[in-house]
């Protein structure tokens with residue numbers, strides 16, 4: 027059985043110093059839990075300026091980390107962008123791609139996301155590819171169509187043999203306190219699992235994201251094909267992140 031994945035998306039929060047404090051506390055607390063990593067993976071996604079701080083404390087440990095976004099080219103004249111190659115040089119092993127905030131606010135399109143995933147794969151950095159429907163799309167009965175199309179178009183030219191993590195995050199549940207119901211999560215995850223298998227993906231884990239908290243994590247984790255969580259607000263404090271990571 028795969029290990030459960032607990033991924034912290036800090037978004038535009040935490041200075042390098044705050045990031046260091048978080049990791050030091052997290053490492054101390056994890057140390058007290060026997061065999062913590064035997065059935066869990068932990069991933070931290072700090073903002074770009076805090077990546078080196080996280081790297082300095084996590085490189086060589088079981089805590090994985092990486093950027094919240096990378097550019098679709100490794101280097102060159104792309105002022106203001108963040109390079110996957112530079113993240114890799116900081117020992118990043120994972121990276122978020124296509125978070126709904128990137129899609130909505132920064133208008134990232136499927137074909138660009140596709141290139142980003144391919145660049146990450148070429149560097150042996152694990153992509154955590156985010157998908158999910160808006161409220162209007164759900165209300166129009168388009169949830170699965172939207173998710174399938176995001177998968178189809180965003181993962182067109184990638185190597186399906188390599189490991190991939192897909193995070194299903196209904197946009198209406200992100201940062202709103204409105205968590206999807208167990209039935210909604212169960213339906214979408216079952217269909218996504220089926221779909222990805224039918225498309226030839228050999229090694230995919232499915233995360234749920236959207237207002238995951240210590241109070242709802244245990245129930246959500248029992249749902250088939252929920253392999254872990256992508257956590258925003260509740261990942262900012264080591265205590266609540268650890269409560270989620272140990273919820274049953």
Ligand code: PGA
Pocket residue numbers: 035195199200201202203235236237238256257258259260
């Ligand atoms: P949230 O964010 O947990 O604050 O809803 C999740 C995310 O955006 O990844």
